[in-house]
Amino acid sequence: MKRLQDQGKACFYWDYDTSYIRDGNTNSAGLFMNRNLKVFRNDMPADWQYNTLLSTPGTEVTRRIIGTASDIVQVKLIPELLGSLPTVPPEEAHHTAVILVDENLIVPLLTSLPGDIGDINITMGYPLKMTGVYSLVKHIFNLQRNASAERNEILFSRREVIDILRHPLIADVSGDEEKSISAEIISGNLFRIPTGFLCKTRLMEAVFRKSSTPSEFSDYLTNILEIVSLGGSGDDQEDPDSLMQRKLRNEFIHSALKTISRLEPVAESQAVTFRIDTYIRILDKILRNQSVPFTGEPLSGIQIMGFLETRALDFRNIIMLSVNEGALPSVSTGSSFIPYSIREAFGLPVINHQESLYAYHFFRLLHRAENVTFVYNSDSSGMRTGEMSRFLTQMKYARLISPETVTLKFDLRTSSPENPEIEKTDMHRERLLRLYSGDQARSMLSPTAINTWLNCRMRFYYRYISGLKEPDQISQEIDHAVFGQVLHRIMKEIYSGTPGKEITPDYIDTLSGDTEFLAGLIDQTVDSIYGQDLRRPESGNDIIIKDILLAYLRRILAADRYISPFAMVGTEKEYRFLLPLVSEGTELRIRRGGSIDRIDRAGGRLRIVDYKTGEVASRIASLDDLFADDRKKEFDGWLQTLLYCEAFLSNNPAEAVRPSVYRVKELIDAKPDDALKIKEDKNSEWILEDYRTVRETFMAGITGVVASIFSSGEPIRMTKTLSKCNYCPYRGLCRR
Ligand code: SF4
Numbered sequence: 001m002k003r004l005q006d007q008g009k010a011c012f013y014w015d016y017d018t019s020y021i022r023d024g025n026t027n028s029a030g031l032f033m034n035r036n037l038k039v040f041r042n043d044m045p046a047d048w049q050y051n052t053l054l055s056t057p058g059t060e061v062t063r064r065i066i067g068t069a070s071d072i073v074q075v076k077l078i079p080e081l082l083g084s085l086p087t088v089p090p091e092e093a094h095h096t097a098v099i100l101v102d103e104n105l106i107v108p109l110l111t112s113l114p115g116d117i118g119d120i121n122i123t124m125g126y127p128l129k130m131t132g133v134y135s136l137v138k139h140i141f142n143l144q145r146n147a148s149a150e151r152n153e154i155l156f157s158r159r160e161v162i163d164i165l166r167h168p169l170i171a172d173v174s175g176d177e178e179k180s181i182s183a184e185i186i187s188g189n190l191f192r193i194p195t196g197f198l199c200k201t202r203l204m205e206a207v208f209r210k211s212s213t214p215s216e217f218s219d220y221l222t223n224i225l226e227i228v229s230l231g232g233s234g235d236d237q238e239d240p241d242s243l244m245q246r247k248l249r250n251e252f253i254h255s256a257l258k259t260i261s262r263l264e265p266v267a268e269s270q271a272v273t274f275r276i277d278t279y280i281r282i283l284d285k286i287l288r289n290q291s292v293p294f295t296g297e298p299l300s301g302i303q304i305m306g307f308l309e310t311r312a313l314d315f316r317n318i319i320m321l322s323v324n325e326g327a328l329p330s331v332s333t334g335s336s337f338i339p340y341s342i343r344e345a346f347g348l349p350v351i352n353h354q355e356s357l358y359a360y361h362f363f364r365l366l367h368r369a370e371n372v373t374f375v376y377n378s379d380s381s382g383m384r385t386g387e388m389s390r391f392l393t394q395m396k397y398a399r400l401i402s403p404e405t406v407t408l409k410f411d412l413r414t415s416s417p418e419n420p421e422i423e424k425t426d427m428h429r430e431r432l433l434r435l436y437s438g439d440q441a442r443s444m445l446s447p448t449a450i451n452t453w454l455n456c457r458m459r460f461y462y463r464y465i466s467g468l469k470e471p472d473q474i475s476q477e478i479d480h481a482v483f484g485q486v487l488h489r490i491m492k493e494i495y496s497g498t499p500g501k502e503i504t505p506d507y508i509d510t511l512s513g514d515t516e517f518l519a520g521l522i523d524q525t526v527d528s529i530y531g532q533d534l535r536r537p538e539s540g541n542d543i544i545i546k547d548i549l550l551a552y553l554r555r556i557l558a559a560d561r562y563i564s565p566f567a568m569v570g571t572e573k574e575y576r577f578l579l580p581l582v583s584e585g586t587e588l589r590i591r592r593g594g595s596i597d598r599i600d601r602a603g604g605r606l607r608i609v610d611y612k613t614g615e616v617a618s619r620i621a622s623l624d625d626l627f628a629d630d631r632k633k634e635f636d637g638w639l640q641t642l643l644y645c646e647a648f649l650s651n652n653p654a655e656a657v658r659p660s661v662y663r664v665k666e667l668i669d670a671k672p673d674d675a676l677k678i679k680e681d682k683n684s685e686w687i688l689e690d691y692r693t694v695r696e697t698f699m700a701g702i703t704g705v706v707a708s709i710f711s712s713g714e715p716i717r718m719t720k721t722l723s724k725c726n727y728c729p730y731r732g733l734c735r736r
Contacts, residue, residue, distance in 0.1 A: 001040070002039065002040070005040060011043040012036070012040040012041065012042065012043055013042065013043055013044050014033060014036060014037060014040075014042045014044065015044075015312075015364060015367065016030070016033045016050060016364070017050060017051070017052045017054040017055050017363065017364075017367055018050045018051055018055060019054060019055035019398075020033070020363060021033060021034060021037070021050075027359065027363070027394070028355055028356040028359045029356065029359035029360040029362070029363045029364075030360075031353075031356040031359075031360075032353075032356055032357070032360065033360065052366075052367035052368060053366065053367060053368055053369065053370065054363055054366040054367050054401065055401065060370055061369075061370050061371075062370070062371050062372070062404070063366075063372045063373075063374075063395070063401065063402075063403035063404065064372070064373045064374070064403060064404045064405075064406060065323075065373075065374045065376070065388065065392050065395075065396070065403045065404070065405045065406065066373060066374070066375045066376075066406045066407075067375075067376055067377075067378035067388065067405075067406070067407045068375055068376070068377055068378065069377075069378065069379055070377060070379050071102070071105060071108070071322070071377055072108060073377075074105070074321045074322065074375045074376075074377060075105055075108045075109045075112040075321065076112055077375060078098065078109060078112055078113065078319065079112065079113070079114040081319050081373050081375075082096070082098075082114065082117070082302070082319070083114075085317050085371055086317075086371070088317075090118050090119070090301075093118060093119065093300075093301050093302050094121070094298070094299050094300060094301060094302070094303055095315055095316040095317060096302045096303065096315065096316065096317040096318075096319075097302070097303040097304075097305060097310065097313075097315040097317070097318050097319070098302060098303070098304045098305075098319045098320075098321070099305055099306070099307055099310055099318060099319070099320040099321070099365075100124065100304070100305070100306055100307070100321050100322065101306075101307045101320065101321060101322040101323055101324070101327045101328050102321070102322035102327055103124055103125065103126075103127060103291070103306050104127060104130060105321060105322065106122070106124065106126060106130075106304070107130060109304065109321075117301075117302060118301055118302070119297070119300045119301025119302070120301045120302050120303075120304055121297055121298060121299075121300055121301050121302070121303050121304065122294040122304045122305070123294070123298065123303060123304070123305040123306075123309045124291075124293075124294060124304065124305050124306035124309055125291025125292060125293045125294070125306070126291055126292045126293075126294060127290075127291050128252060128255060128256065128287055128288075128290040128291060128292055129287065129288045129289075129290075131249075131252045131292075132167070132168060132169055132249070132252075133169065133225070133228075133249065133252040133253050133256055134252075134256070134287055134288075135167070136164070136167050136169050136170065136224075136228070137221065137225075137256060137287060138284070139160055139163045139164050139167060140164065140207075140221060140224065141280050141283075141284060142160045142163075143156055143157075143160040143161070143164060143207075143208075144210065144211060144217065144276070144280065145277065145280065146160060147210045148192070149210075150192075153194045153195065153196065154194070154195045154209070154210045155192040155193060155194055155195075156192070156193050156194075156195070156198070156208060157191070157192060157193075158185060158190060158191045158192065158193060161182075161185065161193050161198065161208070162182055162185065162186075164207060165178065165179075165181060165182040166182060169228045169231060169249070170203075170207070170228065172228070172231030173203060173227055173228060173230060173231040174203065175201065175203075177200060177201050178201055178203055178204060181197075181198060181200070181204070189529070189530045191530070195208055195209060195210075203227060206220075206223055206224055206227055207224055211276060212276065213267075213276060214266075214267035214268075214274065214275075214276055214278075214279035215264075215267045215268045217267070217276055217279060217280070218260055218263065218264055218267045218268075218279075221260055222257060222260055222261070225253050225256060225257055225260075226257075228249075228253060229249075229250050229253045229254075231246075231249075251292060252292055255290060255292045256287060256290075259283070259286050259287060259290060260283065263279075263282070263283060263286070266279075266282075267279060303315070307320075307328065307358075307361070308361070310361065310365055311361055313365075314365075314367065314368040314369070315365070315368075315369055316368070316369060316370050316371070317369070317370065317371045317372075318365060318366075318369045318371070318372045318373070319372075319373045319375070320372070320373070320374050320375065321375050322375070322376065322377060323374040323375065323376045323388060323389045323391070323392055324376045324377055324384075324385070324386075324387065324388065324389055325385055325387040325388065325389050325390055326385060326387075327389070328358060328362065328389040328391060329354055329355045329357075329358035329359065329389075329390075329391075330354065330358065331351070358391075359391060362391045363391070366401075372403075374388075374389075374392055374403070376388045376389065376392070378407070420458075420717060420718040421715050421716065421717045421718070422458075422461070422715070422716045423713075423715060423716070424711070424712050424713065424714050424715065424716050425712060426712050428461075428465050428712065428716075429710060429711070429712040431465055432464070432465060432709065432710055433588070433710065435464075436590050436591055437588045437589060437590055437591070437710075438588075438589055438591075439578075439589070441590075441591040443591070444576065444591045444592060444593040444594070445579075445590055445591060445592050445706065445709075446592075446593070446594050447594050447636075447639060447640035447643045447644075448640075449463075449464055450639065450643075450702070450705060450706070450709070451633075451636040451639060451640065452464070453705065453708075453709050454626075454627065454628070454629065454630075454631055454635075454639075454705065455630070455631070455633055455636070455719065455724060456630070456717075456718065456719035456724055456725075456728070457629075457630075457714075457715070457716045457717050457718075457719075458716055458717060458718040458719070458730070458734060459719075459728060459730060460709075460716075461716045462730045462733065463730075465716075468730070470729045478526065478541070478542055478545045478546075480613070480614075482526075482529055483545060483549070483613060484611075484613045484614075485529060486522065486525045486526055486529060486549060487549060487552060487553070487611060487613060487664070488572070488597060488611060489525045489528070489529075490518075490521050490522065490525050490549075490553060491553075491556065491571070491597070491598070491611060492571045492572050493521060493525070494511065494521070494553075495568045495571055495598070496571065500567060500568075500569075501567065501568070502565045502566075502567055503560070503564055503565060503566055503567065503568060504564055504565050505561050505564045505565070507564075508557050508560055508561040508564055509561070511557055512554050512557040512558070512561070515550070518550055518553055518554075519546070519550060522546050522549050522550060522553075523546070526542075526546070552613075552664050552665075552667075555664060555667040555668070556611070556662060556664065556667065558667070559662060559667050559671075559672035559674070562671055562672055563602040563603070563672065564602075566600050566601060566602035566603075567600060567601045567602075568598070568599075568600050569599040569600055569601055569606065570596070570598070570599045571597065571598050571599075572595050572596070572597065572598075573595065573596050573599060574593065574594075574595050575593055575594065575595075575596060575644065575647035575648055575651060576591065576592065576593035576647070577592050577593065577646070577647050577650040577651070578590065578591060578592065579592050579702070579703065579706060581703050581706060581707050581710075582707075583707050583710045583711060584710075584711065584712065588710060590706055590710070592643070592647065593647060594640070594643065594644060594647065596608055596609075596610075596644045596647070596648065597609055597610045597611050598610075598611075599648065605656060605657075605658050605689065605690075606648075606655050606656065606657045606658065607657070607658050607659075607660045608641060608644045608645045608648055608657050608658070608659055608660065608691075609660045609661070609662060609674070610637060610640060610641045610644070610660070610661050610662070611662045611664060612637045612661055612662065612663055612664065613664050613665065614633075614637075615633065615634045616634055616636070616637035616638065616661050616663045617632070617634040617635055617637075617638065618663070618666070618673060618677065619676075619677035619678065619679060619685060620635065620638065620676070620677075620678055620679070621678075621679045622678065622679070623678070623694055623697050623698055623701055624701065626638060626639045626642070626698075626701065627639075627701040627702070627704065627705050630717070630719050630720055630721065632721075633724065637661045637663075638659070638661065638676055639702075641659040641660070641661055641676075642659055642676075642691065642694075642698050643702065644659075645657045645659050645691035646691070646695070646698070646699065646702075649691065649692070649695070656689075656690045656691075656692060657690070657691045657692075658675065658688070658689050658690065658691065659675075659676050659688060659691055660674040660675060661674055661676070662674055675687045675688060675689070676688040678694075718734055718736070722736065
């Protein structure tokens with residue numbers, strides 16, 4: 001450059017403020033400028049003004065520093081900050097700049113801009129890692145990394161398969177067949193899915209195959225991205241928004257494809273061999289750091305740009321976000337194989353130089369700016385320091401530049417809670433009647449539904465009135481729901497061949513002593529729940545749970561041995577009956593029913609038995625406990641068993657039945673504590689041996705509850721016991 005200047009082929013124009021040149025080394029912004037002025041001189045016109053607004057502000061200059069509580073608050077402030085600027089005509093809007101030191105804020109910023117802002121011009125790159133294209137590529141990386149081979153077949157992990165099938169870019173190019181695959185995976189409880197199951201269409205064949213070399217992977221990924229780029233309607237009727245989205249998506253895909261093709265020679269190189277995992281890591285690193293440039297009309301509208309895009313530009317109004325220490329100056333250096341000490345020794349750029357460069361760009365921006373607002377995030381949680389940039393601290397203490405500092409205080413309120421009570425209307429009532437009333441009713445009002453009403457009416461409303469079902473999915477590990485299901489199925493299996501036969505203590509001893517048989521039964525039942533083709537890896541947790549299941553089975557068998565000999569009458573039997581009641585002057589016949597876990601006859605008395613792995617009360621103060629509104633969940637088991645007694649009795653009126661609940665966790669002694677105890681007074685209680693003794697009271701209670709379910713005036717309330725909400729699937733709706 002010096003030679004060009006000496007030959008008269010180059011001129012040098014330096015823009016600076018006397019404050020950081022005059023003070024020499026006190027401001028690092030002048031480090032390079034001092035040197036450059038000495039080496040190259042300055043060709044600026046003689047009347048060029050070096051006493052800028054930076055060091056000689058007039059009364060018209062305002063500078064503010066605002067500390068906010070989070071990144072989102074920073075962008076949400078933008079409409080107010082823009083509104084506080086002096087009104088400018090639209091043709092002068094380009095004198096205003098919103099500068100994002102942290103470019104990741106571009107999306108929240110764009111969604112926070114006021115609707116009447118007019119034109120905007122974005123001059124910055126959009127980080128590819130923030131796009132849907134990158135998230136799809138990332139899922140594909142994981143799919144390939146976690147794929148395994150077994151019995152000549154490639155297996156993919158359920159999580160990645162579902163993530164890819166549900167990804168909006170794949171959904172855009174999917175047909176009905178592809179969409180049904182994810183439903184099949186969930187309903188079939190598949191955890192490791194073979195390619196044969198997935199590759200039913202061309203799209204699936206393209207996505208679900210394993211690449212074994214970097215070159216193969218490069219072709220594979222290119223192919224998927226090309227298919228995805230064809231998604232969207234593409235017809236003439238497409239609305240402008242979708243068209244814009246599609247163009248944007250294809251721009252991102254194009255950017256990713258460019259990187260992949262740039263890496264192709266490396267992937268195909270014979271000279272260097274590396275594993276596919278290494279290739280994925282290199283590609284991922286490049287894509288993560290890549291940004292896709294936006295282009296716009298520079299002289300139209302408010303300018304939105306990154307910090308480095310402001311070089312050599314002047315603005316009258318500036319709003320700069322994320323002016324935090326660590327972000328300004330940036331502490332990241334470009335990747336280099338040359339160590340710091342060697343770079344320093346040979347005068348190569350090091351981090352200190354970067355600080356000076358940033359300082360110059362920062363202070364130069366203030367040369368002609370009249371209204372400047374710096375916003376920083378003062379949140380110091382996690383890895384954040386919450387400190388303002390050193391440049392702002394420097395400004396605060398400089399004699400000539402005196403910014404006003406504002407710390408925002410917020411009137412913080414939690415999001416408004418949902419109304420804890422809604423009114424049951426005629427429409428709700430009609431929907432319930434359609435479902436449950438009359439001989440033609442579509443469903444049966446189960447004991448679970450009644451218990452739900454008594455536990456939390458709002459939960460009943462979501463589940464049974466609005467029909468919002470929990471998603472049909474099963475966890476990979478044996479959870480509480482699967483645990484109960486396995487236990488019930490095994491008990492059914494154990495006694496399946498015995499109806500009518502006498503079950504003796506010897507028979508039970510043989511069963512209980514045959515660990516191999518019981519363990520085999522557990523394995524078989526677990527497998528049947530997760531599907532034949534599950535290939536679910538057995539975890540340590542599974543092994544522990546299977547041991548617990550074995551222990552519980554032995555406890556039930558020990559309790560059975562105590563009452564043996566007995567005869568099994570039936571297992572998992574369906575019973576139905578109609579409950580007549582008068583609701584709002586109309587006679588209703590509500591369809592009721594359920595499946596009784598077990599009916600047996602011991603000591604001449606018929607027992608209706610329910611196995612419970614959760615909490616069940618061992619005694620109640622009175623039958624009213626079962627029908628109290630917003631009552632404890634521990635009474636669910638007894639209400640259910642008494643309803644089964646009623647269902648059985650309505651089909652077999654002459655029988656005396658005894659309700660029995662096997663509280664599996666509590667079956668520690670061989671003598672089963674399975675009966676319902678009802679307190680008489682403080683010191684005594686009685687055991688319910690024959691349901692018929694409480695039938696009338698019970699039916700009056702249950703009729704009252706069912707009538708309240710069908711009454712249109714009955715309020716629908718959220719429970720007052722917050723602990724019930726902990727595992728409720730609707731807690732998001734209730735905002736609890
Ligand atoms: S979150 Fe709580 S209040 Fe809401 S439905 Fe569930 S249990 Fe009821």
